[in-house]
Amino acid sequence: MTKKHRTKFIHEGQYAAAVEVDWIESETGWSPCLSVEDAQKLDEVREALKTGDLKKAGHLARVFQLTPLAV
Amino acid sequence: MVTKGVAVAARLRYDLLMSDLFHRILDLIARRQVLISDHGYDELAADGILIRDILEGATEGAIVEEYPTYCKGPCVLVLQKDREGKPIHVVWGIPNRRIIQPSLLPRIGLTQAAGQTIFSGEGHDKKASHKVHP
Numbered sequence: 549m550t551k552k553h554r555t556k557f558i559h560e561g562q563y564a565a566a567v568e569v570d571w572i573e574s575e576t577g578w579s580p581c582l583s584v585e586d587a588q589k590l591d592e593v594r595e596a597l598k599t600g601d602l603k604k605a606g607h608l609a610r611v612f613q614l615t616p617l618a619v
Numbered sequence: 620m621v622t623k624g625v626a627v628a629a630r631l632r633y634d635l636l637m638s639d640l641f642h643r644i645l646d647l648i649a650r651r652q653v654l655i656s657d658h659g660y661d662e663l664a665a666d667g668i669l670i671r672d673i674l675e676g677a678t679e680g681a682i683v684e685e686y687p688t689y690c691k692g693p694c695v696l697v698l699q700k701d702r703e704g705k706p707i708h709v710v711w712g713i714p715n716r717r718i719i720q721p722s723l724l725p726r727i728g729l730t731q732a733a734g735q736t737i738f739s740g741e742g743h744d745k746k747a748s749h750k751v752h753p
Contacts, residue, residue, distance in 0.1 A: 556657075558664070572654060576714035577691040581654035587670045594664060 549574040556590060558609070560597035565609040567593050641682055641695050644711045648677050672701040673709060680709065691715060 551570040558565045569586040582590075589608055596605035605611050647653065655670065663670070680697035687693045694712035701707055 571657060574714075578654075578656055578712075578714060580657045582657055582660055584651055584653050584655065584670065584674070587655045587660050590660065590664070591669045591671070595669075 552580075558590060558594050558597065559614075560594060562614050563597045563602070563605070564612045564614055565593045565597060565605055566612070567609040640685060640687070640693055640713070641680075641697070641711070643713065644695065645678060647713075648674055668701060668707060673699070673707070675702075676700055676707065677709070677711070683708070686710075686712075 550573050552573065554569055554571045556567050556569050558567060567590055569582055569590065571580040572583065573580050593605050593609045596602070596608070597611070602611055651674075653674065660670075663673070676699035677697065680699040683696040683698050685693070685695045689712065692712050692714040694710050697709045697711060699707045699709050
């Protein structure tokens with residue numbers, strides 16, 4: 549198995565977060581995969597964004613606010 | 620009579636195999652030897668399902684069907700519930716190669732190799748329809 553660093557983006561409402569995770573790749577045919585820890589980190593960020601707990605989300609990821617553009 | 624006996628024996632053997640696979644998967648989950656496919660995670664997230672619900676709900680899950688000959692490794696479809704009691708169909712599998720963890724594959728895959736478990740959750744099942752393609 550090999551690990552590759554990746555950034556996953558999560559979008560909840562007016563916020564988005566960039567979460568750093570490792571992609572685990574193997575020859576099993578199921579890859580790429582996430583570890584339980586990384587998946588739970590993604591869950592925590594997602595829940596924090598949903599509840600507006602930006603401080604918690606900010607500890608685990610880079611958080612962005614989405615702004616509509618008038619084009 | 621003989622035919623019925625053979626059928627009963629076949630069914631009994633099938634049940635034993637099923638429970639053996641699921642027990643292996645539960646053991647891997649208990650040891651947290653689980654991987655979650657990236658795509659599978661996205662599927663779970665889209666349905667608002669948390670990983671911990673999938674992991675914690677497995678022990679109370681009911682086996683629906685098994686796919687012992689799936690090319691990537693034996694899989695089992697399990698009906699679980701989330702923390703709110705909503706039904707979730709999950710496919711757990713053990714990859715053919717040697718890896719030692721279960722994978723969580725929300726309807727789509729968790730990954731692991733020989734000795735690993737793959738979990739595939741379909742998400743909340745509003746119509747109780749099984750749409751699992753391990």
